[in-house]
Amino acid sequence: MHSIKIGIIGLGTIGRSVAAYALERYASQIKIEAILVRDESRDYHLPGNCFITADEDLFFDRDMDFVIEAAGHQAVGKYGKRALQSSSFIVVSIGALAESNLLEELKDAALHNGRQIIVPSGAIGGLDRIAASRLEELQSVELITRKPPAAWYGTIAEDKVDLASVKEPTLLFSGPATESALLFPESVNVSAALSLAGIGFANTQVKVYVDPAISRNTHQIIAEGFAGKTEITIQNTPSQDNPKTGYIVAMSVIKVLLQQVEPFVIGI
CATH class of the missing domain: 3.30.360.10 (Dihydrodipicolinate Reductase; domain 2)
Structure with missing residues (x-):
């Protein structure tokens, strides 16, 4: 079974949970290449060694199959097109795509670079x-x-x-x-x-x-x-750290990633 390389933008409730799942349970399938944060001097309490940086250039210079946005609406517009130059882009802050023209701009970038914009089910189903x-x-x-x-x-x-x-x-x-x-x-x-x-x-x-x-x-x-x-x-069930979101959101992102490597896929 092959593995995939990911980058994560943001280490709030969702980004930290995605990273923890990847490091603790699925390290053989999902490798974290880099994590982009605002303050790299903080202790983010991750259960493993990760390359954490506040430098956008260092982050995007890494070889990543997927970049996961977990940093809020502004991050979708700020980093989406750059991520799509070399990686597929998983969007957690889906509401940002309601903004005028942003979705079409990202679609154009994905098409031009042969990449995908992927929207996990997140907190919803069906x-x-x-x-x-x-x-x-x-x-x-x-x-x-x-x-x-x-x-x-x-x-x-x-x-x-x-x-x-x-x-x-x-x-x-x-x-x-x-x-x-x-x-x-x-x-x-x-x-x-x-x-x-x-x-x-x-x-x-x-x-x-x-x-x-x-x-x-x-x-x-x-x-x-x-x-x-x-x-x-x-x-x-609301997250203990942030009741605005649920635990299922990070789990949904991990499901998307595992679908890229597992031999049997259901429910897409």
Whole structure:
């Protein structure tokens, strides 16, 4: 079985989890060539020796099959085209692709260099079915996201709701994914993934709630079209380090990487 070489941009909750999985469980299949951070002097508590640098040139000079963006929306636009010059680009901060022209620019770069932009399922599921359904008429796609109050601190939800005292489910947003993906970049990346798999940002309807009655980040997908009706409800365990995201996001990235090396692949 051959192995692949990766680079990781960002060592926050998701980047650190991806690195830990690669180092602890899949070292024979996934080799970390480099990690790009803002401050290389910090101790990132990784279970192995990695080349960690704040120098972009040193990072991109490494030989990497895949570069994984795990540093937020700004990093997608800042590093995407450079990554695609020599590597395929795995995007975690999918909501960035709602920004005008960025997706097309990255697609052009990928095509020119013979590379791919890869979007893991992340915190959502069923994207394989939604993407397949799009081959015929897909009439409607709706996403209903509910998260507990702790997941909304540090977002614009604090301007809309008193998170410390909210007693019942409260609607934060209702409208197209074009708006939700940009208003809630850390918390509603799932709407962007669903839009890209299905009928686009403008036609994907999103509702977002703060819900004090739940402890898991919950996403409900309702889609209908030629192939039938799809209803999926997902409850993700929030990360202890960052309740805005779930453990499943890093696991989804690792799944994508393992699909490049394993002899049997299912669910793509």
